[in-house]
Amino acid sequence: MLRPLHKLRGLSLIALSAVALFQTPAFAELTIEITGAGANRIPLAIADFAGESGGSRALTSVIRGDLERSGLFKLIDANGVALNESISPAYADWKNRGADALTAGSIGPSADGRQEARFRLYDVNKQSTLAGAAFVTSAPMLRAAGHRIADVIYEKLIGEPGVFSTRIAYVVKGGPTHYELHIADADGQNAQAALKSREPIISPSWSPDGSRLAYVSFENKKPVVYVHSLASGKRIVVANFKGSNSAPAWSPDGRRLAVVLTKEGGSQIFTVNADGSGVQRLTTTAGINTEPFFTPDGQTVYFTSDRGGSPQIYSVSANGGSAARVTFEGSYNVSPRISPDGKSMAFISRRESGFRLAVMDLASKQVQILTDSYKDESPTFAPNGRMILIATEIGGRGVLSAVSIDGRIKQRLSIQAGDVREPAWGPFTR
Amino acid sequence: MKRFIAPTLLALLIAGCGSTPDGPEQAGAPVESRGGNVATVTANGIDGRNLPAVLTDPKSILSKRSIYFDYDKYEVKSEYKDLVTAHAKFLVDNRQFKMLIQGNTDERGSREYNLALGQKRADAIKKMLTLLGAREEQVESVSLGEEKPKNEGQNEAAWAENRRGDMLYSGEF
Numbered sequence: 339m340l341r342p343l344h345k346l347r348g349l350s351l352i353a354l355s356a357v358a359l360f361q362t363p364a365f366a367e368l369t370i371e372i373t374g375a376g377a378n379r380i381p382l383a384i385a386d387f388a389g390e391s392g393g394s395r396a397l398t399s400v401i402r403g404d405l406e407r408s409g410l411f412k413l414i415d416a417n418g419v420a421l422n423e424s425i426s427p428a429y430a431d432w433k434n435r436g437a438d439a440l441t442a443g444s445i446g447p448s449a450d451g452r453q454e455a456r457f458r459l460y461d462v463n464k465q466s467t468l469a470g471a472a473f474v475t476s477a478p479m480l481r482a483a484g485h486r487i488a489d490v491i492y493e494k495l496i497g498e499p500g501v502f503s504t505r506i507a508y509v510v511k512g513g514p515t516h517y518e519l520h521i522a523d524a525d526g527q528n529a530q531a532a533l534k535s536r537e538p539i540i541s542p543s544w545s546p547d548g549s550r551l552a553y554v555s556f557e558n559k560k561p562v563v564y565v566h567s568l569a570s571g572k573r574i575v576v577a578n579f580k581g582s583n584s585a586p587a588w589s590p591d592g593r594r595l596a597v598v599l600t601k602e603g604g605s606q607i608f609t610v611n612a613d614g615s616g617v618q619r620l621t622t623t624a625g626i627n628t629e630p631f632f633t634p635d636g637q638t639v640y641f642t643s644d645r646g647g648s649p650q651i652y653s654v655s656a657n658g659g660s661a662a663r664v665t666f667e668g669s670y671n672v673s674p675r676i677s678p679d680g681k682s683m684a685f686i687s688r689r690e691s692g693f694r695l696a697v698m699d700l701a702s703k704q705v706q707i708l709t710d711s712y713k714d715e716s717p718t719f720a721p722n723g724r725m726i727l728i729a730t731e732i733g734g735r736g737v738l739s740a741v742s743i744d745g746r747i748k749q750r751l752s753i754q755a756g757d758v759r760e761p762a763w764g765p766f767t768r
Numbered sequence: 769m770k771r772f773i774a775p776t777l778l779a780l781l782i783a784g785c786g787s788t789p790d791g792p793e794q795a796g797a798p799v800e801s802r803g804g805n806v807a808t809v810t811a812n813g814i815d816g817r818n819l820p821a822v823l824t825d826p827k828s829i830l831s832k833r834s835i836y837f838d839y840d841k842y843e844v845k846s847e848y849k850d851l852v853t854a855h856a857k858f859l860v861d862n863r864q865f866k867m868l869i870q871g872n873t874d875e876r877g878s879r880e881y882n883l884a885l886g887q888k889r890a891d892a893i894k895k896m897l898t899l900l901g902a903r904e905e906q907v908e909s910v911s912l913g914e915e916k917p918k919n920e921g922q923n924e925a926a927w928a929e930n931r932r933g934d935m936l937y938s939g940e941f
Binding site: 514521530531532533534535536537538540541554555556557558559560561566568569570571573580581582584585598600603604605626628629642644649670672673686688693715716734760 | 805806807808809810811868870876877878879880881883884885887888891908909910911912913915916920922936941
């Protein structure tokens with residue numbers, strides 16, 4: 339009974355239309371399919387979880403928050419009535435409220451004395467169960483269970499994995515000598531500092547398994563590339579050659595990193611093993627070659643170079659060779675990041691004196707500008723490719739902004755006490 | 769560590785739900801260890817030590833350490849020739865001293881690209897020093913990009929102050 343959105347849009351439309359002839363409130367369902375952008379959201383009711391009220395509130399609000407922020411669901415008011423997953427819902431009532439999908443669940447003690455969250459997802463129109471799962475957790479980890487449930491709901495209804503259980507890394511500048519590298523849940527909650535420093539930290543990059551971060555730290559008065567294991571706090575220096583060491587990017591197999599070194603003159607891209615051994619030069623053209631990024635198949639490296647007189651994006655085989663120019667429009671195109679499916683590239687383009695988030699379809703080379711900001715930086719794709727997180731500036735303060743790949747949905751994450759910058763969206767953890 | 773158990777159970781649950789959606793009756797998957805804890809590390813800075821007065825006395829030309837650049841320019845301007853020459857002479861006369869040149873840029877544009885631009889400025893100063901007799905192994909050119917602005921303002925005056933190369937001696941870095 340997995341019915342992704344695109345199938346709902348196509349195949350189910352006829353079925354829903356037929357139903358509409360006999361049931362009055364059915365117009366709500368039809369408008370989802372046929373009206374414009376704003377009406378594409380799936381009407382979803384998330385009833386309060388049954389069980390102890392504190393746990394229920396926490397769980398329900400995490401799930402609602404996740405799904406609402408995705409911009410793909412219209413949350414139907416559930417009237418504050420708790421609904422246990424073990425009781426068949428009154429489908430007709432929920433249909434009258436305009437819900438196409440409904441979740442019910444409960445939270446209670448598990449056999450081992452922890453908390454067990456159970457839920458079901460219902461198709462209101464077909465009066466059937468779409469999904470169900472149970473997660474055992476301790477009370478402080480209820481949020482994590484909520485994110486897991488939101489992921490299941492998202493995947494069933496949208497047809498692609500949710501990213502609510504993933505994590506993001508970013509840098510907070512609290513003052514001129516106060517920098518922290520934070521790891522937080524994808525909703526910005528539960529932030530923990532992985533590194534505190536008096537000197538800047540830039541360019542965090544997640545290892546493909548999500549256990550380590552590569553980044554550039556200036557704690558030794560010059561840029562040095564580290565790989566930092568998050569659970570243990572153990573750090574290793576991956577590149578500290580004479581000159582500057584920067585712009586780390588993991589190969590998809592997690593064995594090598596592309597880095598930028600100036601030890602041989604100019605800024606050149608090298609590859610290096612994750613332990614710092616096996617340094618190999620990749621680019622040879624004089625001048626600036628920086629911001630390397632591997633394609634998901636590991637075969638190609640995109641990067642920024644000034645070889646043509648202005649900063650533009652190029653691609654080169656991961657084994658070296660001659661580079662091909664990728665961007666042509668405008669005089670400043672930087673920070674290439676390839677989408678998880680390898681089909682598009684997010685980058686920053688200077689347009690009308692503003693630095694804006696752009697996306698290029700790599701097959702057609704078509705470019706779409708997604709923002710009208712003046713200081714967008716450091717794009718990073720969500721692991722499902724649906725959103726792009728960027729750093730930008732609002733009212734002179736650094737904030738993070740998540741933008742859907744069609745530019746329609748925008749979310750903002752900011753921190754009261756400082757500038758937030760250098761986002762990196764972590765991988766799915768399997 | 770139950771790290772690998774949770775996803776497996778979840779996968780089974782989801783797979784099970786695909787055909788016969790009866791999930792909640794099955795055992796719950798633990799979420800405890802996933803997303804695990806993050807250990808905080810504090811990076812230690814470097815303490816400077818005393819330098820000879822000739823490098824720090826405001827009356828000495830060698831106390832001047834900054835060279836400013838024009839917008840989008842990476843050559844040392846002629847007005848800084850005497851300053852660079854004086855530092856080159858000090859390095860020639862004091863071979864035990866090393867120098868770190870930090871290039872800087874204004875804040876506009878990509879951080880990593882600005883790091884590369886700052887490197888160009890530091891490299892230009894280094895090249896001049898070595899042409900004037902400083903040894904390659906005495907001088908290291910690095911970049912701080914836009915990360916350490918001298919002036920945090922967002923206007924041309926501030927940006928001009930930040931388009932800069934700074935010369936640091938052993939003990940200052």
